[in-house]
Amino acid sequence: MLDSMSIMIPNLPTLDANKIIIFGKNGFLGSYLFKRYHENPYVFFCFRSADNKLVVQNMGLFQETEDWNLKALSRLIHKLEPRVVINAIALANLEKCEKYPLLAFEANAEIPKAIALACDVVDSRMVHISTDAVFGQEGSLFTESIEPVPSSVYGKTKLQGETYVMELAEKHLIIRTNFFGYHSFKSTLFNFFYSNLISKKEIFGYKDVYFNPIYVKDLVLGIEHFASQNTNGLLHFVGNEVLSKFDFGNIILSQIGQESNLLYPQNFASRNLESFRKYDLTLSSNFREMHYSCAFDVNSGITDAILVAKEEENDI
Numbered sequence: 296m297l298d299s300m301s302i303m304i305p306n307l308p309t310l311d312a313n314k315i316i317i318f319g320k321n322g323f324l325g326s327y328l329f330k331r332y333h334e335n336p337y338v339f340f341c342f343r344s345a346d347n348k349l350v351v352q353n354m355g356l357f358q359e360t361e362d363w364n365l366k367a368l369s370r371l372i373h374k375l376e377p378r379v380v381i382n383a384i385a386l387a388n389l390e391k392c393e394k395y396p397l398l399a400f401e402a403n404a405e406i407p408k409a410i411a412l413a414c415d416v417v418d419s420r421m422v423h424i425s426t427d428a429v430f431g432q433e434g435s436l437f438t439e440s441i442e443p444v445p446s447s448v449y450g451k452t453k454l455q456g457e458t459y460v461m462e463l464a465e466k467h468l469i470i471r472t473n474f475f476g477y478h479s480f481k482s483t484l485f486n487f488f489y490s491n492l493i494s495k496k497e498i499f500g501y502k503d504v505y506f507n508p509i510y511v512k513d514l515v516l517g518i519e520h521f522a523s524q525n526t527n528g529l530l531h532f533v534g535n536e537v538l539s540k541f542d543f544g545n546i547i548l549s550q551i552g553q554e555s556n557l558l559y560p561q562n563f564a565s566r567n568l569e570s571f572r573k574y575d576l577t578l579s580s581n582f583r584e585m586h587y588s589c590a591f592d593v594n595s596g597i598t599d600a601i602l603v604a605k606e607e608e609n610d611i
Contacts, residue, residue, distance in 0.1 A: 314375050316341060318368070318410065319383035320352065323481045324424060324474070327511050328383065328518075339375060341368075365409040372413035379522050381422045382410050385453070388482075389428075389572065392449040403452035404459060411464035420466040422522050427473045427506070427533070427576050429454040435505070436537075436579040439471075439529040446573065457529075468521060472532045473576060475543075475596065476511030477604040485600050488544040492553050499561040500541030506576040508543075509534045510596030513589050520587050531578040536593050546597050 317332070319325035320340035332338040333355070340352040348359045349367045361367050372380060386392055386402035407423055414421040430437045431446025445451045460467050475485050491498045509517070509532060517532050541560045548558050563574060591599065 313378035315379045316377045317381045322383055323478050325383040327515050331515050369409050369413040373417060376417045377419050379420045380414050382407055383424050389447055389449050396448045399448050399452045404455040407456035408459035411460045414464045421464040422468045422518060423460045425457050425469050425471045426453050427471055427578050435575040435577045438579045439531055468526050470530050470532050472514055473506050473508045474511045474514045475508045477600040479607050488547045489604060492548050492557055493551055497557050499559045500544035501563040502539045502541040502560040504540045504563045504574050505537055507533045507537045510591040513591050517587050531580045532583050533578045533580045537577055550597055550601060
């Protein structure tokens with residue numbers, strides 16, 4: 296559970312007092328963390344290169360260190376001795392996790408374990424990004440105090456990663472979340488609706504699958520806030536609005552001004568899809584609501600995501 300901290304302050308502090316390492320720079324969340332901090336000389340971004348090297352980027356300078364492996368990640372933390380380490384590495388594709396469980400375990404459990412061990416040795420605070428998928432059981436609006444029962448390989452390996460972080464890193468913050476936004480090459484829910492609808496392709500959205508996502512820029516600000524407040528424990532960081540995937544797509548449709556007959560509702564249950572998927576993905580975020588007020592709701596987040604999409608697509 297969370298250690299109670301002071302109520303949110305209006306002006307969010309930046310994480311620039313000491314060194315920070317962010318793992319997963321090229322992922323969805325990692326790319327937005329990079330946008331936020333790439334000009335901060337205290338922040339080091341780490342990612343895996345195409346030839347399996349650990350690459351460290353700081354202030355636009357790249358350094359290829361050694362082969363990517365768990366020992367290399369640990370050595371980097373020991374060398375830099377950062378105040379905060381943010382782990383945004385994950386294998387989040389549910390189908391790929393089911394097909395390649397060992398890869399899922401490495402990304403979602405073994406990497407957090409190695410980072411947690413190193414963080415504890417150098418007295419760093421570890422911020423670990425987790426998921427609503429750890430709750431595979433029936434129910435909705437799960438709180439931090441409810442024990443997760445994951446049903447998917449993704450959920451099981453992410454929960455194991457959480458367990459390692461809790462047990463091995465004394466200073467830790469585990470953030471369970473479900474977020475949305477645009478990414479130039481990652482497959483996101485927003486991208487699916489936006490790219491198809493803007494191309495006037497007919498698609499469907501599930502009207503019986505519910506979630507309460509947070510906009511990715513709010514998640515970045517929230518990580519900054521709670522890490523700066525030295526918050527410890529488990530934190531559910533999602534939005535205030537519960538809606539279906541179909542409703543989410545409809546908001547995008549209305550904002551881009553396309554014909555309403557492009558988007559059709561469909562029941563997830565009627566497709567008889569994989570048993571590891573669940574219909575209600577909602578989390579309760581009472582603590583987050585008490586200590587951090589979102590800058591975006593779903594509508595304004597989608598508006599901003601559309602602007603980001605247009606800006607990035609014009610740059611290509």
